[in-house]
Amino acid sequence: MALLSCQDLSLGYEGKPILEHISFEVNPGDYLCIVGENGSGKSTLMKTILGLIHPLKGKVLTGDGLRQNEIGYLPQQTVVQRDFPASVYEIVLSGCQGRQGLRPFYSKEDKELAWMNIQRMEIEPLARRCYRELSGGQQQRVLLARALCATRKLLLLDEPVAGLDPRVTAEMYQLISDLNRRDGITVVMISHDLEAALRYATHILHIGARIYCGPVEDYLRSETGVHYLGRGGYRP
Amino acid sequence: MTLWDYLQLSFVQNALLVGVLVALCASLLGVTLVLRRFSFIGDGLSHVAFGAMAVAAVVGLTDDMLLVMPVTILCAVLLLAVGSNAKIKGDASVAMISVGALAVGYLLMNLFPPTGKANISGDVCTTLFGGTSILTLKSLEVWLSIVLSVVVVAFFVFFYHKIFAVTFDESFAAATGAKTRLYNLLIAVIIAVVIVLAMKLVGSLLISALVVFPALSAMRVFKSFRGVSICAACISVFCAVAGILIAAANGTPVGSTIVVADIAVFGIFSLIGFLESR
Numbered sequence: 001m002a003l004l005s006c007q008d009l010s011l012g013y014e015g016k017p018i019l020e021h022i023s024f025e026v027n028p029g030d031y032l033c034i035v036g037e038n039g040s041g042k043s044t045l046m047k048t049i050l051g052l053i054h055p056l057k058g059k060v061l062t063g064d065g066l067r068q069n070e071i072g073y074l075p076q077q078t079v080v081q082r083d084f085p086a087s088v089y090e091i092v093l094s095g096c097q098g099r100q101g102l103r104p105f106y107s108k109e110d111k112e113l114a115w116m117n118i119q120r121m122e123i124e125p126l127a128r129r130c131y132r133e134l135s136g137g138q139q140q141r142v143l144l145a146r147a148l149c150a151t152r153k154l155l156l157l158d159e160p161v162a163g164l165d166p167r168v169t170a171e172m173y174q175l176i177s178d179l180n181r182r183d184g185i186t187v188v189m190i191s192h193d194l195e196a197a198l199r200y201a202t203h204i205l206h207i208g209a210r211i212y213c214g215p216v217e218d219y220l221r222s223e224t225g226v227h228y229l230g231r232g233g234y235r236p
Numbered sequence: 237m238t239l240w241d242y243l244q245l246s247f248v249q250n251a252l253l254v255g256v257l258v259a260l261c262a263s264l265l266g267v268t269l270v271l272r273r274f275s276f277i278g279d280g281l282s283h284v285a286f287g288a289m290a291v292a293a294v295v296g297l298t299d300d301m302l303l304v305m306p307v308t309i310l311c312a313v314l315l316l317a318v319g320s321n322a323k324i325k326g327d328a329s330v331a332m333i334s335v336g337a338l339a340v341g342y343l344l345m346n347l348f349p350p351t352g353k354a355n356i357s358g359d360v361c362t363t364l365f366g367g368t369s370i371l372t373l374k375s376l377e378v379w380l381s382i383v384l385s386v387v388v389v390a391f392f393v394f395f396y397h398k399i400f401a402v403t404f405d406e407s408f409a410a411a412t413g414a415k416t417r418l419y420n421l422l423i424a425v426i427i428a429v430v431i432v433l434a435m436k437l438v439g440s441l442l443i444s445a446l447v448v449f450p451a452l453s454a455m456r457v458f459k460s461f462r463g464v465s466i467c468a469a470c471i472s473v474f475c476a477v478a479g480i481l482i483a484a485a486n487g488t489p490v491g492s493t494i495v496v497a498d499i500a501v502f503g504i505f506s507l508i509g510f511l512e513s514r
Contacts, residue, residue: 050411069413075405080271084404087460097401098412104394130459150412 001063003028003154003186004049009058011044017056018044024205024213028064028153031180031187033197033204035228040208042190043076046158049188064153069098072151074143076158082132088142089127092118095149110149117145121175137168144175148185155179157189161196169193173200194229242484250373251490255476257385258434259494262446263472264392265427267465268403270451276327277315278447280334281431282440284311287337294348305432311337312428317420377436384433391426392465395419400461442491446472449498456502456509471501 002025009022018041026032034042047053049060051068062068072095095117096110118127121141126134131142140160147155160176161169177200179185191197197204197216204219206212212224219225242248262278269277288307292300311333392399401409402419410416434443454467479494 047407050407052407052410071411073408073411075407075411078405080273081404084271085455085459085461085464086400086404090400090461091404094397094401094404094409095412097397097409097414100397100414104397106397128460133459146408150408156411 002026003030003062003064003066004188005061005063006049007059007061009045009048009060010056011041011048011053012056013044013053015056019207020057022058022207022211026154026186026188026203028186029180029184029202031177031200031202032189033201034188034190034207035192035194035197035204036207042207043158045207046156046188046190050156066153070151070153072147072149072155074140074147074155074157074160076162077139077143084131086131087128088123088131088134089114089118091131091142092145092149095146098150113149114145117148120148121145135168136164137172140164140172141175148179152185154186154188157187159190159192161191161193169196176200239481239485242481247373248480248484250375250378251480251484252477254373254378254381255438255480255490255494256473257381258430258438258443259446259450259472259476260469261385261388261430262434262443263450263468264388264465265423265430266447266451266472267454267461267468268399268423269427269447270455271403272316273327274316274330275448276330276334276444277312277427278431278444279440280315280330281308281312281428282435282443283334283341284308284337285432285435286440287341290341290345294344301432305429308432309425309428312424312431313421316424316427317417380433384429388426388430391422395422396465399423404461438494439491442495445495445498446476449495449502450475453498453502453505456505457512471498471505475501 004026006022006024010017010020011022012018018039022045034045036042044053048055050071050073051060062071093106093110093114096106096113099110100106118124121144123138123141123145126138126142131139134142144155144160147157155176157176161172164172173196176187176189180187189197189201198220201216203214204212204216204225206219206224206228210224210227212219212222214222220229269275285304285308288304289300292303297303315329315333398414398419401414402416402423406416406420431440431443434446438446450468450472451464453471454464458464458467475497476494479497480490482488482497483490483493
């Protein structure tokens with residue numbers, strides 16, 4: 001059964017649709033890249049999947065034992081976070097907050113999970129450091145570790161490499177790819193980097209005037225893919 | 237009289253107790269407010285409270301708290317809990333509500349002067365610098381401050397991790413199932429209550445300073461949310477005590493003296509932060 005399925009979704013703000021008739025499924029182990037022009041509604045789609053925005057029409061269903069609050073999310077950085085006084089450990093641990101309910105304090109298991117994900121992201125030496133003093137790539141690793149505290153199955157990443165230099169970008173892609181292939185975590189990622197999307201992803205969801213959803217190989221031959229790639233700018 | 241003699245006086249003891257409690261509550265809430273770019277909400281909400289007081293005086297309510305408290309809470313909820321989705325955001329919405337309430341309140345008091353209150357500009361001044369001076373507190377007000385402070389500190393301790401999660405990244409917290417709307421609502425209500433009561437005691441000028449200065453000073457030096465929260469509370473309490481004692485000994489206005497103490501500590505912490513970062 002699909003981990004996530006969107007059925008005839010229409011999305012937008014205040015009743016004005018940005019995107020209509022989106023249907024797709026994400027299966028366990030998939031690596032889906034969402035591509036499309038600026039303003040095509042990629043972030044809106046992701047927020048709808050997360051339940052932050054209600055769809056105008058249609059449904060988002062989770063399956064295969066996945067609950068709505070078990071989706072790990074890596075949002076784009078906000079202005080507030082850039083100078084936030086918080087240690088790496090505090091931030092990673094806050095990934096467990098969704099399961100807390102009204103319990104005021106974290107359990108021993110939560111703390112162990114946080115440490116495990118800190119080790120997994122290889123940021124152990126930074127654990128007591130202040131978030132605002134870290135480099136962009138280190139900050140993304142911290143937020144990824146936090147996302148991993150919230151999920152064991154599905155990660156949603158909103159442009160995880162935005163603003164990173166090429167070497168760190170490559171490291172980040174490798175890290176995400178490892179999580180997908182080695183640990184079997186399903187990945188849904190918004191990307192502007194079509195080259196990387198074609199290299200790492202198993203599936204592509206292209207949204208905009210034309211919509212495509214399917215395996216990467218077929219995308220390259222599809223009308224949407226040919227049209228998008230043919231206009232240049234993203235060509236490998 | 238020596239400092240020790242002053243400490244024997246019951247009104248100085250009351251002032252110290254209430255000053256410390258108000259300072260503690262304001263600084264705890266201040267950390268999340270400053271980080272959310274709502275530093276001016278103390279000022280804004282106290283202007284709202286002033287506007288509501290004017291309306292209460294005009295319609296002749298005997299206990300104006302019945303009107304002031306709900307109106308201020310409503311505005312706090314509008315700004316903090318609904319505000320993130322509204323079209324006018326953050327500083328602009330605070331400025332709009334605060335200036336608007338002040339103007340409407342002042343206008344109403346001019347149009348319909350309440351009986352027995354001829355001195356309108358005097359009233360405005362009391363709102364800014366403290367209605368009942370902190371040195372003339374009644375025992376009911378002291379008890380009210382104690383109860384309120386216990387509630388605020390308990391709220392902060394039990395919701396500490398939730399406040400952190402919601403302040404650092406509201407959309408992540410909401411996406412992973414935290415009840416962010418509920419937490420924002422609770423934070424907004426608590427802030428409104430603290431500001432209204434503190435404004436009656438110490439004035440709106442001081443309450444804004446108590447919200448921003450300790451948090452900003454602590455952020456110069458400390459690198460974790462826990463460190464900043466604890467340090468802000470300590471700075472705030474220290475400055476309140478120092479300010480009240482200096483004011484009592486020298487006859488300076490209490491509110492302004494506390495603010496000056498806070499400014500001095502901010503200067504010292506900025507210097508420490510600067511020296512550390514080199």
